[in-house]
Amino acid sequence: MQVTKGVVKALVGNHAVAYAVKQAKPQVLAVYPITPQTTMLEKLSEYVDRGELKARLIRVESEHSALASIYGAAVAGARVFTATASQGLLYMTEMLYWAGGQRVPIVAAVATRALASPWSILDDHQDFMSKRDAIWIQMMAENVQEAYDLTIQAFRISEHENVVLPVMMGFDGFILTHTMERVEVLHDSVVDSFIPPRKFNLVDFTDPVGVGPVAPPEDYIRMRFEAKKAMERSKRVIKEIFREYEGISGRPQHGLVECFMCRDADYVVVSMGAWSGDARVAVERLRERGAKVGLLKVRVFRPFPFEEVRDYLRDCKGVLVMDRAYSFGSGGILVNEVKVSLYGHDVPVHSLVGGLGGMDVRPLHIQTALENLMEGKLEEERWLL
Amino acid sequence: MMFLRGNAACPGCPIPRELDALLEVTGERTVLVVPASCTTVIMGDTRGMPSKVPVIHSAFAASSAIASGVRSALDARGEKATVVVWAGDGGTGDIGFASLSGAAERNEDILYVCYDNEAYMNTGVQRSGLTPFGAWTTTTPSGKAESKKPLPKIIADHGVPYVATASIAYLFDYKDKVRKAKEMSGFRYIHLLSPCPPGWRFDAGLTVEIAKLAVETGIWPLYEIEKGKFRLTSISKVLVDKKKRKPVEEYLKLQGRFKDLKGEDVKRIQEEVDQMWEDLARM
Amino acid sequence: MINLPPGVPLARPSLGSSGQTGTWRVLRPVIHYDKCTKCRLCFFYCVENTIDLEPNMFPKIDYQYCKGCGVCAQVCPTAAIEMMREVK
Numbered sequence: 104m105q106v107t108k109g110v111v112k113a114l115v116g117n118h119a120v121a122y123a124v125k126q127a128k129p130q131v132l133a134v135y136p137i138t139p140q141t142t143m144l145e146k147l148s149e150y151v152d153r154g155e156l157k158a159r160l161i162r163v164e165s166e167h168s169a170l171a172s173i174y175g176a177a178v179a180g181a182r183v184f185t186a187t188a189s190q191g192l193l194y195m196t197e198m199l200y201w202a203g204g205q206r207v208p209i210v211a212a213v214a215t216r217a218l219a220s221p222w223s224i225l226d227d228h229q230d231f232m233s234k235r236d237a238i239w240i241q242m243m244a245e246n247v248q249e250a251y252d253l254t255i256q257a258f259r260i261s262e263h264e265n266v267v268l269p270v271m272m273g274f275d276g277f278i279l280t281h282t283m284e285r286v287e288v289l290h291d292s293v294v295d296s297f298i299p300p301r302k303f304n305l306v307d308f309t310d311p312v313g314v315g316p317v318a319p320p321e322d323y324i325r326m327r328f329e330a331k332k333a334m335e336r337s338k339r340v341i342k343e344i345f346r347e348y349e350g351i352s353g354r355p356q357h358g359l360v361e362c363f364m365c366r367d368a369d370y371v372v373v374s375m376g377a378w379s380g381d382a383r384v385a386v387e388r389l390r391e392r393g394a395k396v397g398l399l400k401v402r403v404f405r406p407f408p409f410e411e412v413r414d415y416l417r418d419c420k421g422v423l424v425m426d427r428a429y430s431f432g433s434g435g436i437l438v439n440e441v442k443v444s445l446y447g448h449d450v451p452v453h454s455l456v457g458g459l460g461g462m463d464v465r466p467l468h469i470q471t472a473l474e475n476l477m478e479g480k481l482e483e484e485r486w487l488l
Numbered sequence: 489m490m491f492l493r494g495n496a497a498c499p500g501c502p503i504p505r506e507l508d509a510l511l512e513v514t515g516e517r518t519v520l521v522v523p524a525s526c527t528t529v530i531m532g533d534t535r536g537m538p539s540k541v542p543v544i545h546s547a548f549a550a551s552s553a554i555a556s557g558v559r560s561a562l563d564a565r566g567e568k569a570t571v572v573v574w575a576g577d578g579g580t581g582d583i584g585f586a587s588l589s590g591a592a593e594r595n596e597d598i599l600y601v602c603y604d605n606e607a608y609m610n611t612g613v614q615r616s617g618l619t620p621f622g623a624w625t626t627t628t629p630s631g632k633a634e635s636k637k638p639l640p641k642i643i644a645d646h647g648v649p650y651v652a653t654a655s656i657a658y659l660f661d662y663k664d665k666v667r668k669a670k671e672m673s674g675f676r677y678i679h680l681l682s683p684c685p686p687g688w689r690f691d692a693g694l695t696v697e698i699a700k701l702a703v704e705t706g707i708w709p710l711y712e713i714e715k716g717k718f719r720l721t722s723i724s725k726v727l728v729d730k731k732k733r734k735p736v737e738e739y740l741k742l743q744g745r746f747k748d749l750k751g752e753d754v755k756r757i758q759e760e761v762d763q764m765w766e767d768l769a770r771m
Numbered sequence: 772m773i774n775l776p777p778g779v780p781l782a783r784p785s786l787g788s789s790g791q792t793g794t795w796r797v798l799r800p801v802i803h804y805d806k807c808t809k810c811r812l813c814f815f816y817c818v819e820n821t822i823d824l825e826p827n828m829f830p831k832i833d834y835q836y837c838k839g840c841g842v843c844a845q846v847c848p849t850a851a852i853e854m855m856r857e858v859k
Contacts, residue, residue, distance in 0.1 A: 130564035131557055159560040164590030168553035171587065175521070175557030178544055181564050197547050206779045267776050302773050306542045306558065308517050308569065313782035315545035317533040329778020493821050493836035494787030499795065500840035505818040536785030659815055693841025696816050
């Protein structure tokens with residue numbers, strides 16, 4: 104595999120993802136406007152109208168129809184894409200389960216945003232995390248470059264013959280969607296050879312099938328069992344594809360998780376999404392003062408990387424997990440997954456909940472929580488109000 | 489035969505014949521998109537289906553959108569085929585209405601067939617927006633107070649190239665309309681009145697008779713609107729003359745769902761039908 | 772069809788996808804061929820498509836799948852089809 108130097112551009116997150124989509128060459132797209140995703144739809148509309156992306160962009164009348172129409176297109180053999188956020192993702196929920204249960208390769212970008220009520224157009228992860236059981240692979244980006252990279256790879260992962268699952272790429276609303284960053288994009292020809300032509304198709308007039316029929320209980324549970332196995336299998340495929348992409352892009356893709364100064368760390372902060380950048384700053388500042396701290400960033404949330412999380416954290420003196428979403432009556436969603444990973448290991452796990460509805464979280468908040476953790480003064484669950 | 493025997497339709501249910509007649513015209517290169525409805529069950533299960541053409545089962549509200557996507561994908565692949573939505577009245581006029589209206593407004597190149605059995609029959613006879621005035625259902629135990637939603641008219645108002653009504657009792661008229669629709673492109677809509685023996689409370693042998701009476705009494709006019717041009721078809725052509733129409737009572741009295749109608753209700757239904765025909769005559 | 776991984780919910784065309792529906796019958800349509808005029812209305816209107824036409828154009832009922840609804844008897848203009856109680 105040869106690294107070809109990409110082209111450096113200054114792009115906001117929505118335009119970086121749109122650019123990746125253009126290069127992945129989907130044949131059918133359907134997107135409905137919603138803040139903070141809308142400027143991606145506008146960019147895609149430009150690409151299609153100018154003929155730079157030879158695809159049909161269906162200007163649907165709702166998010167439910169956005170996912171429904173690309174579901175139909177995906178079943179009938181087209182590479183497809185949609186994007187949404189927040190209420191739109193909730194409105195899509197029924198079709199998310201259809202796509203996952205039917206095992207149809209689809210790529211969707213989610214510009215994460217808080218959920219009503221009350222109204223908020225600002226960032227948190229409640230929308231994305233609420234979809235964790237829909238049989239979708241879920242990945243989340245930390246910055247605009249990663250949003251671009253994961254989008255390209257999502258098409259490859261979704262259509263891989265050992266996976267055949269829809270993929271959701273989350274990236275923080277406004278914090279990434281509307282922030283301009285330096286992005287290195289691949290040459291079109293590199294993307295072309297990275298993503299082979301789509302083979303998946305269920306509409307074949309010489310071998311007609313019914314797609315999504317009624318299933319008697321013994322078939323239904325068997326199909327769910329196969330979906331579980333496909334999710335488990337996908338871990339290896341995702342890691343292989345990440346490695347291959349690392350080879351062509353020259354950018355480290357880590358794995359299902361990224362370890363930043365966490366190998367020798369006594370105390371590790373676990374996070375997902377854009378605020379991993381703030382956690383990095385907090386870790387660097389504390390390292391400068393000699394504290395053995397590190398960051399473990401979760402890049403792939405479904406399938407959840409239990410083994411990796413356990414291997415990195417099992418010998419820690421303390422773990423701090425940051426959640427931008429919450430399961431009310433239970434706890435932070437990521438922290439619960441981390442606790443499951445560490446079952447049987449005597450590692451104290453603390454929860455830091457913040458950023459809901461766009462509430463600003465700064466490196467200092469994370470740094471203070473880590474200091475408190477090291478001093479043994481951190482509550483089991485702290486909300487950054 | 490495009491629709492195989494031994495399916496799960498109730499005895500006397502016209503759906504298998506309606507589907508077979510459709511597929512006789514549209515042929516092997518047809519994709520059926522089927523939202524939650526009686527046809528979901530009739531289509532069998534993972535062990536086998538009666539359809540000899542591809543079927544895509546759909547969430548209740550999603551069929552027009554799914555069909556839009558299927559059409560786009562087939563176009564991208566250069567495949568010629570007829571994409572058909574086959575939906576009940578609830579999936580068309582109630583829960584599926586937003587996506588139907590969206591697809592009609594975008595003039596998607598699909599053929600939409602609403603088989604209208606005038607209530608949620610698959611869940612056991614609950615009122616829909618297309619249940620007629622006065623009809624008993626399990627959720628209107630004393631009869632529906634409101635009138636039937638005029639769907640063909642609403643779709644026609646979207647300015648789509650083809651809208652037609654049809655009936656199982658007039659199979660040639662129905663198949664002619666499917667043939668005409670197949671040859672056209674853009675959004676095409678056929679509304680098929682589909683009597684339901686258990687839901688309408690009549691003997692299963694009377695399906696065709698009741699479908700015929702719906703037309704003969706003028707309750708269900710057969711017409712088509714082609715590129716905005718309205719035309720009565722089949723026997724309905726002569727029914728503009730009120731004397732040629734049978735009294736609505738002949739249709740109503742055969743059905744248990746109308747057995748509690750009072751004289752004034754029947755009078756109201758007759759007046760509404762007569763008014764509708766005056767409106768049709770002006771079109 | 773492409774190779775799919777296991778667990779993709781699909782159905783393939785099959786006769787009798789819901790079983791031998793002839794066993795549902797309570798009443799059995801019996802054609803009195805002496806009264807039959809080969810008008811084929813029963814064949815056209817059989818809502819189950821369970822009536823075939825013989826080479827001599829007489830209708831023949833497929834009792835394996837006929838559900839016994841009685842539409843054929845109703846539409847027959849010469850009352851050549853009689854609905855008789857099914858005896859097992």
